[in-house]
Amino acid sequence: MATVRIPKQKVILCGDYGVGKSSLFRRFTNNTFVTDTDRKSTLGLDHIDRDYTVGDKQIKLQLWDTGGMERVASVTSSYYKFAEGAILVFAMDNAASFHSLSQHLLDIVTYAENAKIFICGNKSDLAEREPQVSDAEVEAFCEQCHSLISATYKTSCKTSDGVEEMFRDISRILVDANRSKMELQALEQHSFKIDSAAEADTNEESSQCIC
Amino acid sequence: MNEEYDAIVLGTGLKECILSGMLSVSGKKVLHIDRNKYYGGESASITPLEELFQRFNVESPGEKYGRGRDWNVDLIPKFLMANGQLVKLLIHTGVTRYLEFKSIEGSYVYKGGKIAKVPVDQKEALASDLMGMFEKRRFRNFLVYVQDFKEDDPKTWKDFDPSKSNMQALYDKFGLDKNTQDFTGHALALFRDDEYLNEPAANTIRRIKLYSDSLARYGKSPYLYPMYGLGELPQGFARLSAIYGGTYMLDKPIDEIVLGEGGKVVGVRSGDEVAKCKQIYCDPSYVPDRVRKKGKVIRCICILDHPVANTKDALSTQIIIPQKQVGRKSDIYVSLVSYTHQVAAKGWFVGMVSTTVESDQPENEIKPGLDLLEPIAQKFITISDYLEPIDNGIDSQIFISESYDATTHFETTCLDVLDIFKRGTGEDFDFSKIKHELGDEDQ
Incomplete structure (x- = not known):
């Protein structure tokens, strides 16, 4: 691997329908917010890259949204594949969305067993007066999951509070986690993505990732 | 569910999912339903391994x-041609x-009880x-x-009209013997039987080129x-499809396809819910009275702890x-994938033998293939009907895909999908409009 490339990390959003996954995605994408879930604004968009600098390292965070599949069906298992990070999102004004996190967590450990897992309590602005999910409950949940949860965050997509801080922190954790892993991976034979641009590229090491 | 859609797609097999995606991308409002709890229907990869054993009633x-969830076992074996x-x-x-x-690391052809690498360029x-x-030398000249x-x-x-003269004539022009014709037609051009010999040579030449162009790619x-x-x-x-607005429902049984005037579809019913639509795209299992049996395919999944x-x-x-x-009369296909593709636990392999059934003892028919894979730790055999729709779907606006055939690649799968798309939308799917920016956006 002679070329210097910014390592790309796939991070997926998981959680119940309506907790604000697409709002987080939209904040990440162009830092906007729409009150009514207007699906058209993300139609056709399913992941977006942004670069972060952590110390002397650069990292490309690639955030993936579910595309609304969880509304009536389940998200495909392929959504989880190759994910390095997963953000479990619940709405702080909706206790049910918190209680179903364990189900989503199970999906993540099944299909993306190496992913770092984060918890994000969204809609913190709505929960200021009467939070439906207390900090103690979140803490207790993390304890139950042993060391599976890497970090927890509180965000408000409406006010943008905590959103950028969360993505920055996740980048930091992924960079730390990957230092040793990437060196290891470089030794293994890689699979690759099909890419029209790479057509007829008779590069002998075509087994490398050419995405 | 109680809404109106441009198209309802039934079944989440590969063909239906490609169609659903193509329709959603082209702006159609799509509802996609599967009666199973999982995506993929017959094209699913079964995981964990225990699930596969259960499916075949094996203890x-x-x-x-090894660990069951390291396994993802295909029910229908196929590879993609790189080009x-x-x-x-x-x-x-x-x-x-x-x-x-x-x-895939190797492409081999069987001759006289042994296997040999498929030669594709002059050197080979x-x-x-x-x-x-x-x-x-004659084969080299042909290549x-x-x-x-x-x-x-x-x-x-070179004084040969490939649109008029047949393939046999082209073989004869180069003086190729029956053996060479055999592996050229079946291992390079990937024909399932020998009917191609009497058809214009152009098609066979195209298919050999597809093979060598695909090889050149990776x-x-x-x-x-x-x-x-x-x-x-x-x-x-x-x-x-979902990203472009398609709605997905799994674990949803379909009780009736509702027809209107002139036998034209107007919706589907599940329980007391009815979703209205102008068209239906589905696999044969959703419309047993609109398909007929064309033949049978036998497939044997084999678990091995060694390469071939x-x-x-x-x-x-x-x-x-x-x-x-x-x-x-028809070829036998053997394929092997392994832990390196994350479809088996470390050290394990999944072999598949498949062919079109020709006798009433199909298990004997695949024996030459199984012999190549021995010793086999565990076998799972399925024999399934190969179904095709009884009409082209224009009158009813119900467009039905054919069952998956015994070939080990997806070329016939795609031809069926493109043909259905054309019948359903009245338009050809234009490959020349490949969106290059999609490849670029990741850069």
């Missing part, structure tokens, strides 16, 4: 085969970004032990002819295989047993 293997239609569809639709692939032709000295052949340039045809073999199994393919197209002998320990292989070698 759970316990710890013998074939499915890869073009994947690129066109951007679904390629959801998947990662590996090249001369080194191959499939042919004698003089035959090698050079095919390589230089351009359909729009009659000068490259080396080793012309075939690709997705990490985590073929079940990733329908899921990728399902995600595409004489393949240089390849972790993935395709072997074609041409019909004549074993006195049959």
Whole structure:
């Protein structure tokens, strides 16, 4: 691997329908917010890259949204594949969305067993007066999951509070986690993505990732 | 569910998912339903391994085969031709970004009880032990002819009209013997039987070119295989459809296809809910009274702890047993994938033998294939009907896909999808509009 490339990390959003996954995605994408879930604004968009600098390292965070599949069906298992990070999102004004996190967590450990897992309590602005999910409950949940949860965050997509801080922190954790892993991976034979641009590229090491 | 849609797609097999994706991308409002709890129907990859054993009513293997969820076992074995239609569809639709692939390491053909590497270029032709000295030279000349052949340039045809003369005539022109014809037609052009010999040569030349162009793309073999199994393919197209507004419902039984005036479809009913639609796209299992049986396919899934002998320990292989070698009318296909594709636990392999059924003892028919894979730790055999729709669906607006055939690649799958798309929308799917920016956006 002679070329210097910014390592790309796939991070997926998981959680119940309506907790604000697409709002987080939209904040990440162009830092906007729409009150009514207007699906058209993300139609056709399913992941977006942004670069972060952590110390002397650069990292490309690639955030993936579910595309609304969880509304009536389940998200495909392929959504989880190759994910390095997963953000479990619940709405702080909706206790049910918190209680179903364990189900989503199970999906993540099944299909993306190496992913770092984060918890994000969204809609913190709505929960200021009467939070439906207390900090103690979140803490207790993390304890139950042993060391599976890497970090927890509180965000408000409406006010943008905590959103950028969360993505920055996740980048930091992924960079730390990957230092040793990437060196290891470089030794293994890689699979690759099909890419029209790479057509007829008779590069002998075509087994490398050419995405 | 109680809404109106442009199209309702029933079943989440690969063909239906590709259609759903193509329709959503072109702006249609799509509802996609499957009666199963999982995506993929017949094109799913079964995980964990215990699930596969359960499916075949075999007692759970316990710890013998490593961790169950490291397994993703395909029910229908197929590879992608690197330069074939499915890869073009994947690129066109951007679904390629959801998947990662590996090249299949070896492509072999069976001759006289042994297997030999499929020779595709001049160098390999001369080194191959499939042919004698003089035959090698004749085969090399044939390959050079095919390589230089351009359909729009009659000068490259060299006094041979490929649209009028048949393939047998072209073989005779180069003096190729029956053996060479056999592996050329079946292992390079990938025909299932010998009918192509009497058809215009142009089609066969095209198919040999597809093989060699595919080989040129990633080396080793012309075939690709997705990490985590073929079940990733329908899921990728399902995600595409969802991203473009398609609605998904799993675990939803379909009780009735509601017809209106003149037998034209107006919706589907599940329980007391009715979803209205102008068109239906589905696999044969949703419309048993609108399909007929064309034949049978036998497939045997084999769990192995070793690569195939004489393949240089390849972790993935395709072997074609041409019909004549074993006195049959249709070829037997053997494929092998392994832990390197994340479809088996470390150290394990999944072999598949499949063919079109010709007798009332199909299990005996695949024996030459199974012999190549021995010793086999566990076998699972399925025999399924090959179904095709009884009409083209124009009158009813119900467009039905054919069952998956015994071929080990997706070319016929794509032809069926493109044909259905054309019947349903009245338009050809234009490959020339491949969106290059999709490949670029990741940069």
